[in-house]
Amino acid sequence: MLLYNVTLILEDSVAEEWLQWMQDIHIPQVMGTGMFASHRLLKVLDSPNEGVTYCAQYVADNLALYNEYQEKYAPALQAELNERYKNRFVAYRTLMEFVG
Template sequence: MFLYNVTLILDDHAAEEWLQWMQEIHIPEVMATGMFVSNRLLKVVDSPNEGVTYCAQYVAETLDHYNEYQSVYAPALQEKLNTKFKNRFVAYRTLMEFIG
């Protein structure tokens, strides 16, 4: 199993709007792709960065599911994020494999 982690650092003024949008629109759209079996949204409480930091995490059963998500679904979904919150966030994406 694989964990796809998206860490976002948001401007203070965008954080509340972003959180609502993630919970009501973006995460349901990501999960509707069928490529992930679960998700969670976390707020980083000891971030050294300015702004508000969140991690959106999605669990894929196989690397093929993750790769399909990246090639088929991610570009359009990320474009929605980039359009709605343009110049108000920075995102870092990582893929991790469960080992235990």
């Protein structure tokens, strides 16, 4: 199993609106692709960065599903995020494997 983690550092001025958008629109769209088994959304409490930091995490059963998501769905979903919150956030994406 794999964990796809998206860490976003948002400007304070858009953090509340972004959180609502994530919960109401973006996460349901990502989960609606059928590529992930589960998800969670976390707020980083001890971030050294200015602004508000969140981690959106999605669990994929295997690399094939993750790769399919990246090829078929991620570009459009990321474009929507970039368009909606242009220049108001920084995102870091990592793929991790469960080992224990």
